Amino acid sequence: MPPLSDPLQIAPTPVPPGSPAREVALAHRIAELGEWFHNLDLHGISTAPHHFLGDFPNIKWKYISQAIPEDLTGATVLDIGCNAGFYSLKMKQRGAKYVHGVDVDERYLSQARFAAETLALDIDFQKRSVYDVDEIPGQFDYVLFMGLFYHLRYPLFALDKIIKKVGKRLVFQTMIRGSQAARVWDDDYPFWNEEVFLHPDFPAMYFIEKSYSHDYTNWWIPNRGAVESMLRSSGLEILEHPELETWICAPSNVTRNGRYILEMELDGTL
Numbered sequence: 001m002p003p004l005s006d007p008l009q010i011a012p013t014p015v016p017p018g019s020p021a022r023e024v025a026l027a028h029r030i031a032e033l034g035e036w037f038h039n040l041d042l043h044g045i046s047t048a049p050h051h052f053l054g055d056f057p058n059i060k061w062k063y064i065s066q067a068i069p070e071d072l073t074g075a076t077v078l079d080i081g082c083n084a085g086f087y088s089l090k091m092k093q094r095g096a097k098y099v100h101g102v103d104v105d106e107r108y109l110s111q112a113r114f115a116a117e118t119l120a121l122d123i124d125f126q127k128r129s130v131y132d133v134d135e136i137p138g139q140f141d142y143v144l145f146m147g148l149f150y151h152l153r154y155p156l157f158a159l160d161k162i163i164k165k166v167g168k169r170l171v172f173q174t175m176i177r178g179s180q181a182a183r184v185w186d187d188d189y190p191f192w193n194e195e196v197f198l199h200p201d202f203p204a205m206y207f208i209e210k211s212y213s214h215d216y217t218n219w220w221i222p223n224r225g226a227v228e229s230m231l232r233s234s235g236l237e238i239l240e241h242p243e244l245e246t247w248i249c250a251p252s253n254v255t256r257n258g259r260y261i262l263e264m265e266l267d268g269t270l
């Protein structure tokens with residue numbers, strides 16, 4: 001990778017770090033990059049100080065960070081739906097060797113690139129859909145799939161593709177609604193048992209036909225039982241649940257007879 005340039009040294013006269021002029025230039029550039037979803041701290045300036053969820057995603061990272069090694073020296077990371085790169089930046093700051101963030105939104109990617117450059121962190125942000133991650137060569141030690149599952153019309157299709165990229169750990173986060181209970185269910189039920197479907201804890205996803213939270217890209221919102229059963233069904237072992245909406249998983253049975261679940265499902269041999 002070429003050396004990082006200082007994004008605030010583009011003025012004819014370089015602005016010294018910490019000077020008021022530099023702060024003004026930084027604030028101006030942050031505003032120019034549009035509305036931010038991630039509240040990043042860029043040399044003391046917050047990118048989304050009025051986020052409706054509070055100091056987001058710091059409020060989540062506070063808990064998730066404890067479930068990820070502080071020293072990630074040598075690790076590789078894929079951050080899917082990276083937005084302005086909050087989690088990519090955190091992983092790089094922990095020493096990861098290579099961090100690759102992908103998103104479909106150019107505005108967020110520009111914010112992510114600017115943030116990384118401003119903080120002098122070498123991160124590879126590229127435009128790519130979650131549905132194409134299986135075209136990226138190789139696997140990553142850590143794959144982050146956070147805040148995206150419920151935005152997808154084909155959530156399990158995406159999850160089963162993502163599994164192929166997970167070397168060691170998947171960090172999975174989704175909005176959940178409905179029951180937050182985790183229960184063990186029977187392996188099978190008779191055809192005439194309809195009661196089990198009336199139980200609020202039974203794994204279920206709510207389908208949003210129109211919009212939820214003024215966002216028409218919220219499609220499927222699972223309850224906790226559905227999240228955990230889908231993760232297990234995709235061949236993952238759940239290792240930790242550091243906060244309400246986040247699970248840390250390891251690949252366990254992602255292949256059957258040497259083939260991925262996705263391939264078997266698509267060719268009708270699962």
Ligand SMILES: C[S@@+](CC[C@H](N)C(=O)[O-])C[C@H]1O[C@@H](n2cnc3c(N)ncnc32)[C@H](O)[C@@H]1O
Pocket residue numbers: 037057080081082083084086102103104105108128129130131145146147148151173
């Ligand atoms: C709610 S944000 C979550 C951002 C971040 N991962 C987090 O947890 O804070 C959802 C992100 O997913 C991106 N996104 C939506 N559809 C996508 C797709 N098909 N492939 C990749 N990213 C997508 C959006 O542009 C947005 O940045």
